[in-house]
Amino acid sequence: MVRGRSRTKGSALSEFGPALFFLFIFAVFPVLDIIGLCFGYLSCATMNDLQLREAAKVPKSIATSQTGAVQQAIPQKYMNTVMGAFSGLTALPVTQVDYKASNSAIYVSVSTTVTVRPFLTIPFFFKVPGLGEPASFTISNSRILENPRYAMQ
Secondary structure, eight states: OOTTOOOOTTHHHHHHHHHHHHHIIIIIHHHHHHHHHHHHHHHHHHHHHHHHHHHHHSOHHHHTOTTSIIIIIHHHHHHTSHHHHTTTBSSOOEEEEEEEEOSSOEEEEEEEEEEEOOSSOOTTSTTOBTTTBOEEEEEEEEEEOSSGGGGTO
16 A cells, blocks of 8 residues: 555545435525416416406406405416416416507506415525515506497496
8 A cells, every 4th residue: 555645435425415416406496486486477467467367358448346356256267277386376366457548549567466375485585576585576568448438348
Protein backbone atom coordinates (compact mmCIF):
# COMPACT_ATOMS: atom_id res chain seq x y z
CA MET A 1 0.00 0.00 0.00
CA VAL A 2 1.32 3.37 -0.99
CA ARG A 3 1.11 6.17 1.49
CA GLY A 4 -0.19 9.59 0.43
CA ARG A 5 -2.85 8.27 -1.90
CA SER A 6 -6.43 8.77 -0.90
CA ARG A 7 -9.26 6.55 -1.92
CA THR A 8 -11.54 8.05 -4.57
CA LYS A 9 -13.93 5.15 -4.81
CA GLY A 10 -17.28 5.92 -3.24
CA SER A 11 -16.89 9.71 -3.09
CA ALA A 12 -19.42 10.26 -5.86
CA LEU A 13 -21.90 8.00 -4.11
CA SER A 14 -21.65 9.98 -0.89
CA GLU A 15 -22.50 13.21 -2.76
CA PHE A 16 -25.45 11.67 -4.59
CA GLY A 17 -27.91 11.87 -1.66
CA PRO A 18 -27.57 15.61 -0.93
CA ALA A 19 -27.50 16.41 -4.65
CA LEU A 20 -30.69 14.44 -5.19
CA PHE A 21 -32.34 16.27 -2.29
CA PHE A 22 -31.48 19.70 -3.74
CA LEU A 23 -32.51 18.59 -7.22
CA PHE A 24 -35.97 17.58 -6.04
CA ILE A 25 -36.56 20.54 -3.71
CA PHE A 26 -35.34 23.28 -6.07
CA ALA A 27 -36.10 21.81 -9.52
CA VAL A 28 -38.57 18.92 -9.72
CA PHE A 29 -41.16 20.01 -7.13
CA PRO A 30 -41.32 23.66 -8.32
CA VAL A 31 -41.78 22.47 -11.92
CA LEU A 32 -44.67 20.24 -10.79
CA ASP A 33 -46.19 23.25 -9.02
CA ILE A 34 -45.84 25.42 -12.14
CA ILE A 35 -47.50 22.70 -14.25
CA GLY A 36 -50.35 22.51 -11.71
CA LEU A 37 -50.66 26.31 -11.71
CA CYS A 38 -50.86 26.36 -15.53
CA PHE A 39 -53.55 23.68 -15.44
CA GLY A 40 -55.50 25.72 -12.88
CA TYR A 41 -55.24 28.82 -15.07
CA LEU A 42 -56.39 27.00 -18.21
CA SER A 43 -59.22 25.39 -16.29
CA CYS A 44 -60.41 28.77 -15.03
CA ALA A 45 -60.11 30.30 -18.51
CA THR A 46 -62.39 27.53 -19.77
CA MET A 47 -64.89 28.28 -17.01
CA ASN A 48 -64.78 31.99 -17.91
CA ASP A 49 -65.53 31.11 -21.53
CA LEU A 50 -68.57 29.07 -20.44
CA GLN A 51 -69.80 31.97 -18.32
CA LEU A 52 -69.30 34.41 -21.19
CA ARG A 53 -71.26 32.24 -23.62
CA GLU A 54 -74.17 32.10 -21.20
CA ALA A 55 -74.03 35.85 -20.46
CA ALA A 56 -74.23 36.63 -24.19
CA LYS A 57 -77.46 34.61 -24.52
CA VAL A 58 -79.48 35.69 -21.47
CA PRO A 59 -80.98 39.05 -20.39
CA LYS A 60 -78.92 41.42 -18.25
CA SER A 61 -81.05 40.84 -15.14
CA ILE A 62 -80.24 37.11 -15.20
CA ALA A 63 -76.56 37.55 -16.08
CA THR A 64 -75.87 40.05 -13.29
CA SER A 65 -77.86 38.17 -10.63
CA GLN A 66 -75.71 36.75 -7.81
CA THR A 67 -77.78 33.56 -7.84
CA GLY A 68 -78.14 33.29 -11.61
CA ALA A 69 -76.63 30.84 -14.05
CA VAL A 70 -73.58 32.97 -14.92
CA GLN A 71 -72.37 33.73 -11.40
CA GLN A 72 -73.64 30.73 -9.42
CA ALA A 73 -74.81 27.69 -11.40
CA ILE A 74 -72.01 27.45 -13.99
CA PRO A 75 -69.15 27.69 -11.42
CA GLN A 76 -70.82 25.12 -9.14
CA LYS A 77 -71.40 22.68 -11.99
CA TYR A 78 -67.89 23.27 -13.29
CA MET A 79 -66.28 22.54 -9.92
CA ASN A 80 -68.08 19.18 -9.88
CA THR A 81 -66.48 18.11 -13.17
CA VAL A 82 -63.13 16.31 -13.35
CA MET A 83 -61.35 19.34 -14.79
CA GLY A 84 -62.80 21.62 -12.13
CA ALA A 85 -61.94 19.22 -9.32
CA PHE A 86 -58.28 19.01 -10.37
CA SER A 87 -57.93 22.75 -11.01
CA GLY A 88 -57.06 23.47 -7.37
CA LEU A 89 -59.71 26.12 -6.74
CA THR A 90 -60.01 27.05 -3.07
CA ALA A 91 -63.53 28.52 -3.35
CA LEU A 92 -66.18 29.53 -5.86
CA PRO A 93 -64.91 32.24 -8.21
CA VAL A 94 -65.98 35.86 -7.99
CA THR A 95 -67.64 36.88 -11.26
CA GLN A 96 -68.39 40.37 -12.54
CA VAL A 97 -70.57 41.00 -15.62
CA ASP A 98 -70.44 44.37 -17.44
CA TYR A 99 -72.15 45.73 -20.57
CA LYS A 100 -70.56 48.26 -22.95
CA ALA A 101 -72.14 49.87 -25.99
CA SER A 102 -70.17 50.79 -29.10
CA ASN A 103 -71.27 52.37 -32.38
CA SER A 104 -72.42 49.11 -33.92
CA ALA A 105 -73.06 46.61 -31.13
CA ILE A 106 -73.36 45.98 -27.42
CA TYR A 107 -70.63 43.93 -25.76
CA VAL A 108 -70.88 41.82 -22.63
CA SER A 109 -67.72 41.38 -20.56
CA VAL A 110 -67.22 38.69 -17.91
CA SER A 111 -64.36 38.89 -15.39
CA THR A 112 -63.70 35.84 -13.23
CA THR A 113 -61.38 36.04 -10.22
CA VAL A 114 -60.17 32.73 -8.80
CA THR A 115 -57.66 31.55 -6.20
CA VAL A 116 -55.71 28.39 -7.02
CA ARG A 117 -53.77 26.46 -4.39
CA PRO A 118 -50.39 24.93 -5.31
CA PHE A 119 -50.18 21.27 -6.30
CA LEU A 120 -47.44 20.68 -3.70
CA THR A 121 -46.72 23.12 -0.90
CA ILE A 122 -42.95 23.55 -0.74
CA PRO A 123 -41.88 24.72 2.74
CA PHE A 124 -38.80 26.58 1.49
CA PHE A 125 -40.81 28.95 -0.70
CA PHE A 126 -42.92 30.87 1.83
CA LYS A 127 -44.94 33.77 0.45
CA VAL A 128 -44.30 32.76 -3.18
CA PRO A 129 -47.67 32.57 -4.98
CA GLY A 130 -48.08 29.24 -6.71
CA LEU A 131 -45.25 27.51 -4.80
CA GLY A 132 -45.77 28.21 -1.11
CA GLU A 133 -49.18 29.88 -1.02
CA PRO A 134 -52.26 30.13 -3.28
CA ALA A 135 -52.17 32.32 -6.39
CA SER A 136 -54.99 34.56 -7.62
CA PHE A 137 -55.97 35.16 -11.25
CA THR A 138 -58.47 37.46 -12.91
CA ILE A 139 -59.56 36.29 -16.34
CA SER A 140 -61.58 38.69 -18.51
CA ASN A 141 -63.16 38.27 -21.90
CA SER A 142 -65.85 40.01 -23.93
CA ARG A 143 -68.27 39.09 -26.68
CA ILE A 144 -71.01 40.72 -28.74
CA LEU A 145 -74.43 40.41 -27.13
CA GLU A 146 -76.60 38.15 -29.28
CA ASN A 147 -79.81 40.09 -28.76
CA PRO A 148 -79.23 43.84 -28.10
CA ARG A 149 -82.61 44.12 -26.36
CA TYR A 150 -81.21 41.88 -23.56
CA ALA A 151 -78.95 44.72 -22.42
CA MET A 152 -82.05 46.65 -21.31
CA GLN A 153 -83.85 43.75 -19.59
